Amino acid sequence: MKAIIFDIRSFSVHDGPGIRTTFFFKACPLRCVWCHNPEGFHPGIQKVAGTHKMGQSSVPCIKQVGEIITLNQAISKAEADRVFYEVSGGGITLSGGEPLMQADFVIALLEAAHQLDIHTAVDTSGYAPESEFQEVMTKTDLVLFDLKIMEDAQHKKFTGKSNRLILENFKWLMRQKTEVIIRIPLIDDITDTPQNLEAIRTLLIHTGAIQRIDLLPYHQTACNKYSRLGLTYKLKQMPNYSVEKQQQIKTFFNDLAPMVTIGA
Numbered sequence: 331m332k333a334i335i336f337d338i339r340s341f342s343v344h345d346g347p348g349i350r351t352t353f354f355f356k357a358c359p360l361r362c363v364w365c366h367n368p369e370g371f372h373p374g375i376q377k378v379a380g381t382h383k384m385g386q387s388s389v390p391c392i393k394q395v396g397e398i399i400t401l402n403q404a405i406s407k408a409e410a411d412r413v414f415y416e417v418s419g420g421g422i423t424l425s426g427g428e429p430l431m432q433a434d435f436v437i438a439l440l441e442a443a444h445q446l447d448i449h450t451a452v453d454t455s456g457y458a459p460e461s462e463f464q465e466v467m468t469k470t471d472l473v474l475f476d477l478k479i480m481e482d483a484q485h486k487k488f489t490g491k492s493n494r495l496i497l498e499n500f501k502w503l504m505r506q507k508t509e510v511i512i513r514i515p516l517i518d519d520i521t522d523t524p525q526n527l528e529a530i531r532t533l534l535i536h537t538g539a540i541q542r543i544d545l546l547p548y549h550q551t552a553c554n555k556y557s558r559l560g561l562t563y564k565l566k567q568m569p570n571y572s573v574e575k576q577q578q579i580k581t582f583f584n585d586l587a588p589m590v591t592i593g594a
């Protein structure tokens with residue numbers, strides 16, 4: 331069995347508990363204007379213009395974005411990093427793009443990891459057919475679920491899709507026993523409007539016990555990725571998210587979960 335990924339990151343500490351190996355799957359049905367991982371948009375392997383260093387100069391070359399990985403290769407990678415999971419309480423995280431776009435592989439990888447007693451997390455936008463979503467969610471130890479924009483027209487405007495399916499899947503997930511970390515991107519005047527933050531707060535109050543909320547402030551690091559891929563980055567001029575506002579929003583959500591963090 332095979333999948334197409336665009337990166338594997340060892341020693342990740344922002345994608346769930348402990349030290350983790352994060353697999354970034356290609357393909358995403360959304361197009362969030364702030365996305366930090368545009369390599370994950372396209373489902374296939376891409377060739378893009380780039381440069382490499384030759385002595386003191388940079389010379390043009392063609393670079394590949396994406397690679398095929400087999401199930402055995404993915405498991406071998408996880409096993410190689412296992413010692414770090416054991417000392418830190420870590421494991422593997424399946425991210426993207428949207429990992430549920432390659433649901434069969436994701437399910438097989440989660441099952442294989444559990445046979446080896448490796449902790450698993452899935453980082454999802456929640457935009458996936460109900461049946462696939464539910465199957466994956468019941469096979470992972472932890473879900474990192476993104477809540478972006480509550481008002482449907484605004485969600486469509488800034489991500490390209492309606493949020494109805496996402497919210498249905500979220501409500502179903504919150505009725506299950508699976509551990510969930512809520513992730514909220516903080517983007518000036520898009521996700522951080524008082525109305526949107528209040529609507530997220532109301533949703534969370536009504537969905538029961540939340541163990542952890544991660545706030546993910548906008549930063550400019552993705553700009554170069556867009557130009558390398560030949561894509562236009564609409565938020566190119568947006569400054570990094572204000573530290574002061576991060577703290578205010580953390581305070582706004584603090585009473586909803588035992589742990590509210592400001593992520594990278």
Ligand code: SF4
Pocket residue numbers: 358359360361362364365366367368370426427428455
């Ligand atoms: S859902 Fe995630 S990976 Fe997909 S476009 Fe949005 S931010 Fe990027």
